[in-house]
Amino acid sequence: MIRLSAITPSGHVQLGNYLGAIRRWAAEGTEQDVYFISDLHAMTTSHNPSKLRSLTREQLALLIAAGVDPHSVSVQSDLVRELGALTWILECTCTYGEAARMIQFKEKSAGRDSVRLSLLTYPVLMAADILLQGAHEVPVGDDQAQHVELARALAKRFNGTYGEVFVMPRGTVPPTASRVRDLADPTRKMAKSATDAAGTVFVLDPPDLIRRKIKRAVTDNLNQVRYSPDEQPGVANLLEIIAACTGKAADEIADSLGSYAELKEVASEAVVEELRGVRDRTLRLLDDAGELERVRAEGAARARARAQHRLDAALRMTGLG
Template sequence: MTRLSAITPSGHAQLGNYLGAIRRWAGEGSPGDLYFVSDLHAMTVSYNPAKLRSLSRETLAVLLAAGIAPDRVFVQSDLVRELGALSWVLECACSYGEAARMTQFKQKADGQGVVRLGLLTYPVLMAADILLQGADEVPVGQDQTQHVELARSLARRFNSTYGDVFVVPRAVMAGTAARVMDLSDPTRKMSKSTQDSAGVVFVLDDPDLVRRKISRAATDSDNRLEYRPTFQPGLANLLEILASCTGRSPIEVAEDHTTYGELKEAVAEAVVAELAPLRAQALEYLDDPAGLDSIRAAGAERARERGKHILEAALRMAGVG
């Protein structure tokens, strides 16, 4: 069975990405799982080409540094020709209404002066990502289940119209993961693409910077050190981060501390310790461009080979191969 997951390099990987997904991929993934850097997805909004290229390499290095096997990782744009061809075939099987009703499209397009066509069609590209690799399952959060349902619909439609080519994938809810909130504003999730990075701990941040960011984390004036997410979201966020780093519950770690300052110090040291091996290994990969390029090229070749017969069959069945 093949499971497929991805991370978009819309910014530097941050603590929430690591605790919520990357660490779990490395520790709980099965041999058939595949992970890719979805850099083409980052092009649906305004972006800087040089920065995108750099972030893609950095994200690949982070995945490898986390312990994900090189033979299970690739970069999406290295398959741009294959994905471009398959996306066109799938777009011709997709209706405008199906694409336009995607909730994420409506949310992201709302208020934008210029809406890129790629923002409308990127769920079809996501379907191509899934179907090209023959993925059986796609672990996703609630906000992405609609996209996997589109992939299922397109696979079924193509198979019934032209002949069986695609595995019909199914969405599976990603396992329970740490939900890390912004340190400056604990009402919003920590995000790698936020404009204000003061409340975001990036996985490659220098340890002293990590400590400074956590020391300035928003708490409250209650001076009541208990795990009460509804009433003390900032404090609860710190307790959840510490719990995730230490393998305990937020309620348990709250009992170990008496002041907010003491707690922040404990959180900072736990995060620094958690990220230290990852940071060191990722920087080693980035300091060896030739080695990283070699791993990337091998990953791309394996991904092409996995999808070669599927793409050839899809083109042939569609009458263009």
């Protein structure tokens, strides 16, 4: 069974990405799983080309440094020819109404006079990502579940019209991830694309910077270290971060701490130690351009080999090639 997951280089990888997804990919991934950096998806809005290239390289290094099997990792744009061909076939299978119904398109285009066409069509590219690799399962959150359903609908329609080529994928709910909130505003999730980085801990942040960010984390004026997410979201966020890094229960951690200063000190050291190894290995890989390019090229070759027979069949059955 093939499971497929991706991360988009829309910003530097942050603590929530690592604890909630990347660490799990490294620990639970199998040799059949597919993980890729979805750099093409980062182009649906205005972007800086050199920054996109740099972030893609950084994310590739970080996934390998975190322990994700290099045999399972690739960069989306390295299959741009294969994906471009299949995306066109699927666009010719998809209707405008299906694409326009996607919730993310509605939300991101609302109130705007003009948006890029790719914002409308990128769910079809996502379907190509899934179907080209023969993925059986795609772990996704609520915001992406609709896109997996579109991939299922297009696979079913193609198979019914032209012949059986594609596996019918299904969206699955990933294991409950560590809930990491913005340190400056615990009412929102920590995000790699946040405009204000004060509340975001990035995996490659130096230890001293991590300590400064956590020291400034928002708490409250109750001066009680309790695990109460509704009443004390800032305190609960720090407790959950410690829990994710240490494997202890959040309420148990709360009972052992007597002040907010102690809470922040324990959180800082837990995060620094959790990220120390992956940060050091990522930086070493980024300094070894030859090794990183070798890993990337081999990942692309494996992904291409896994996909080629499906693309060839799809082209042949639609009367192309």
